[in-house]
Amino acid sequence: MLKTIMLALAAWFAMAGGGGLAQAKGLAPLAPVAPVAACADLARIDLSGATGAPTRQEAKSVTEAGAKPYCQVSGTIAPAIRFEVRLPLDGWTQRYLQTGCGGLCGNLRIDAGKAEGCAPVTDGSIVLASTDMGHQGMDTAWGNDPQKRRDFAERGVHVTALAAKALIKAFYGRDPRYSYFSGCSDGGREALIEAQRYPQDFDGIAAGAPALNFTIQNSFHHGWLAKVNTGADGKPVLLAADMAPLHKAALAACDGNDGLVDGQITDPRTCRVDPAVTLCKGAYQPGKCLTAAKVEAARLIYQGARTAQGQPLEVGPLQPGSEMNWIGVFVPMNADGPIMSGMFASDTINHLLFTPNPATPYTPQTFPFTLDMVAQEQPARALYNADNPDLSGFAGRGGKLILWHGWGDPHISPINTIAYFDKVGEAMGAPTRDGFVRMFLFPGMGHCSGGDGPSEFPLLQGLMAWVESGEAPAVMVAHRAKPTHEGAPLPADGPMKPPPGATGMPKLPMMPMMPPQPTLPPRSRPVFAYPAVAHYKGTGSIDEAASFEARP
Template sequence: MLRRVFPALAAILLASLGMAPTAGAAGLPDLPAVSPVTSCASLAGLDLAGATGAKTTLAASEVAGSSPYCKVTGTIAPAIRFEVRLPLAGWTQRYLQTGCGGLCGNLRIDAGKAEGCTPVTDGRIVLASTDMGHQGNATEWGEDKQKREDFAFRGVHATALAAKALIRAFYGQPQRYAYFSGCSDGGREALMEAQRFPEDFDGIAAGAPALNFTVQNSFHHGWLARVNTDANGKAILLADDARALYKLALATCDKLDGLADGQIDDPRRCRVNPALLLCKGAYEAGKCLTADKVEAARLVYQGARSAKGTALEVGPLQPGSEEQWIGVFVPTTPDGRIGSAMFAGDTINHLLFTPNPATPYTPKTFPFTEAMYRSEEPARALYSADNADLSGFARRGGKLILWHGWSDPHISPLNTIDYFERAGLKMGKARRDAMTRMFLFPGMGHCSGGDGPSEFPLLANLMAWVEGGTAPSVMQAHRAGQTAEGLPVGISGGAQSGQQAGPPAGMGPPRKVLPPRSRPVYAYPAVARYSGTGSTDTAASFKAVTPAPVNGVAKWIGAGR
């Protein structure tokens, strides 16, 4: 309790006991470094069944390098694989668990968005992650009720319990602070933790969360695949068409914020009319659209609806995301793969129903109806992290950062905005704002990339809030592969960093070479506005402005839960 309420005083007292403090990141208290009290090899013999609630097998070995650690891998019965990395020296009493994207099935620790967070970049934090109970990309595991539960929530929670038990055994004391960070399905996992297991983590970062999992992977991706496939099974919109639509979106909406800078700051204020690109003669790729392409684009911007016009998802993809559609549901050639068909098919036919459909659905045969939405309710209760009541997490002092790119081609940012607004309605805005911040990044794609600044010190800000009480009001963001000063740099985060949950290789748009750009991204609802002087590619040239509010509560079939 002393260390939780008075971290600075605790550091002094612990230092007097011979536990010297280590330097922390900006805004973080200097927590004393803690050394192991037992050998790495001895951890393999631990019985963690009491901690995890199931038989747990372990293996342990030391990993050399600039930041050596004890690597513990294990399996929590029946099949949840996990890995924990425990620093052999200099541990700063912090624990970070990272999420897994897509339908998981792989074990990878990915502490992205960690620039300026020295406990992570210097290897002085315990790291962990899990494959969530199944291995590989095949979805036959959906036949198993236990594996569905392991994926939905048990894998992440059980891994947290195992990691904390290993920390206590290795260092002779528990972690001082526990964090979770994930994007895409990792963002869903993050919110699931805050909702179902509020005691697991002190600070949680949920990026582009697939919180409406069942809708996202049936109606949303199914709709994108359906409206972009013609009667012969060929793709309608192709990469050149998406680029033409992107140019139209910028021409229509870029200046709405008073600055023509190649990014749309709030696409909700924008309406793109693809009919303006209708060919007046023969079709010219990248310059105009045929009538069927215009209609396909209109339906993408509209979002999934029933024949009666009922919205079947929170909201559609936003203007400015068009180039990011390439590789997700817009291929390069008419015979190219439409990824959204695969995403929807895997989930609809293997994860959502009991029993699974005897005849597999395709985007063409899947019913976009209110009755189908209601039939997904049992799966929603299992998988979706849409409970806006975060009272349990608030009571234990937890802090939550929501973040999303406006140009996300997988998950509409309207989902995250709707969740944030519903949390305010459920808990009261004052209580929500005491423990939650949301950041929306113009021009940013899915978890990273895109034309806008998409790298920022997420973990440093989260830890500073939890440990120092400083709620983040702004994230200084820069384009991927650049520093705020425009110098080349790898994706932030050190040895364990990387883009989280982005599209598989070959499924995204080709990377552009863009000039350096840094921008402040303010906590919602504030936005950055050009001050009138200085470079428009430099963060210092912008200030915070709070525009007229836009109602972020969605009107759709699932509203009012």
């Protein structure tokens, strides 16, 4: 694959004038299509034949400041899958984009992120849709219903695609020319479920930080993080103040491994961090050093979930360099703060994985970290997990898949995504895989966004160009995201406050506040398709993408 990437990069640079890092263009010149029906008519269409279940919907025209007016169709597919479709009232360019839902979903909002430079999304000429996946709110009691489990696992996203396409055909008199799906976190899992189980639904799929190993992720992984960061007194061991010395130690050990000291680790797999270097020489000093108990907790976090005999229970642990992103996930701000990973694990273990549910609810401290428990989760794995490497159905119809992940992800280890990429190559042959799959790994990037590395990039533009003109993305030029509060981006997964204008989104508790972060300078970097990485040329600003080139 590397030879193919380097040839593509050479051609790209030549096209751009020799040395630039121009982003892909290449979208097909599709003629705008006008509606052939009134928006109100869509409320009266019987979608039951398309979705395979009783479906009801409402329709209304919506005009928002600075946006192209659209027909909003909101509906429910039996028993309780809510969906929303937004169809441009004029200038539709024959494209459809469905977006995924993070966490355990339960809310309905359309989130077309990573869309910079993608005109169909930014100018409102694309049909958009999403779903709440069959339940509302954060109470996991819905897991008691086998149908709701299936709707969340796979059916909700699929039938929403069927409903949206039927509405498109009725409204415009024709099918979409190109259909896309983009999601991150559980939305990334949903993306892979579509490619694996419903390959006919979408032409291009972007799967970010996919929770593809859902059962392991939400039991052993988050359960382990909560368990090892909880002391005998029931209080958290590592606190927010402890992350600075730990992160400093990681950078000191590994920042220069790529030949450039720039505050981020290009490939943490080459990194070996010994938390013991942070041990206090005398009294504990918050923010400067760690106690022996804190050092041990950090060691176990880097190690990842294991049995008492030392056998790994997850594909890969969190990576060095991600430490500041642990705050708010399994490292609370203070000793009285919640360990969110414990909540994630307890909800999933006790309500979603077993039939029947455990008679005595598990906690991270009582959950058995054993191979026998892995075996007991196998029925749930067959339902939820998106780990099937056979993508022949999707590839056979010309589908294109972009995998992407942040190296600093505190929720889902990027090792999961790398392992899946490798398994697809083993199952289908590397040349076949490389004809329709690309993977991008972003140094310093957190979960879906944020972190101290560049994390915003033209994902959808690259995906659409690949599908529509065959221009495979060889590089994504990324830049640092602007902070959303107190200098730190909000996590893209887990509890959150509903954004303004979110459709039907329940009022959820706010994620515990992150600590103020130092203001980082703007930075852009090229992130090359795996396995190529960006190397500094030796001249120019280290915060400018043009100062870097691709190397093995």
